[in-house]
Amino acid sequence: MSLNRFRQSNFTPDFTQVLLGTVTVAAIVVTQQNIVVAKSAQEVAEIAAPITVQINSLLGDGSGVIVAKLGQKYTVLTVNHVVEETSTNYSIRTHDGENHLATAVTRLQTDNTEPDLAIVEFESNLDYPVATLGDSEQAVIGAQIYVYGYPATGGLTGAEREPELSPGLVTSRPKTRPEGYTLRYQAVTWSGMSGGPVFDGAGRVVGLHGQGEFGFAQTSSGDVAPIKTGFNAAIPINLFMVQLSETPLKREDLQIDETSKTATEPTLSLDNPGDAKTFFFRGLSLLDQGYAWEAIESLNQALKRDPNLPEAYFNMGLARTLLAANVTQEIGTVRGSNPIADYTEAIRLNPGYADAYYNRGLAYLELKKLDLAIADFQQAAQLYRQLGREASYADAVQRIQELETSM
16 A cells, blocks of 8 residues: 655745855865764755755646856756746846846756656856765765755745755655655655755755655545655655756766764664654654554554644544555455544644644544534634645535535
8 A cells, every 4th residue: 555645735825043154165076084073954045045046837847956067157957847837937046146047947857757856057257166976875874964955934925935944864765656756754844845855864865856745545445545644755866967967067066975874873763763853764764665554553652652743643643545545446454554543632732723723624524524524624724724834724615615505
């Protein structure tokens, strides 16, 4: 069993400012250091700020990362669905507030069997630093990552957007996924961050963020329901390196550090969990890989050690939703498959848990309890609006309207 995810849109009109600065970096750098030093979140943010850019157009907003400088020509790596429309112009807004017209776009994806990647070029006589690329194979399950980009939330678009750093842990590394999204993690992301860099604990770019927020699961009636999951995904940077010959760039144009990580860059070990945090994360990892029963067991172990974890109850609800949708044709006939009690407990512990309301609404809808479903979607919509999650708000409102029309 599995969840089928789709990419996070950057064209929904739906935070914190960091230090700015410019540094001139040589284009050809391959480090020879033997020790990888783990950095704090603030240090990663300071690395990310000057190399991460906005990609704006009349159709919507995305993010990208500067990966090369040749004279006055800069190359930005992003995801293809941010720049896939050939009939529009794109502009690059750098961290200093300067806007640069995109002079060329090279789309590396021709269909969804290929990685969702593209590069955009712009010219400037200003000095901007370039990203250090790492080895994405080192981003194993349990490894620390940071997603950086420009959210389009709360109605903010274009130049109004502010950068956001979101920490997370790698939850799974599937061998294949549509469009190359094989680096998966649990981190909070928003529309507009697609194309933004994913950093490892040493501040090296190991992926390009592009999918997030929720996925699909089949209901017992055969319909497809968008279940909020919180899992996100990136295209590993190694897939870009494989396609480098399809771009104007050469390996020597890039700044690369493939030094093997050491104990200074921590990875959460799941082999012998002993505390609530490790059991919780093991449950997330198992759930992301499709092992629902095993995920429930680990999440229960987490709750035995800390009964006040709304996220554990929420993800237990996700696991039961998968069981109800995929193991049986009738919700509730598999032992413990009804997710409503778990979502309810998550809401009790966190009354502002918008996604728990949304998913519980889906569960009530499956049971034909339309009044309860509408009430939950209304609460979810209110919270989504307060949180600036405009796409989720619109989705919840649409569900309410459809249900009220059908009654």
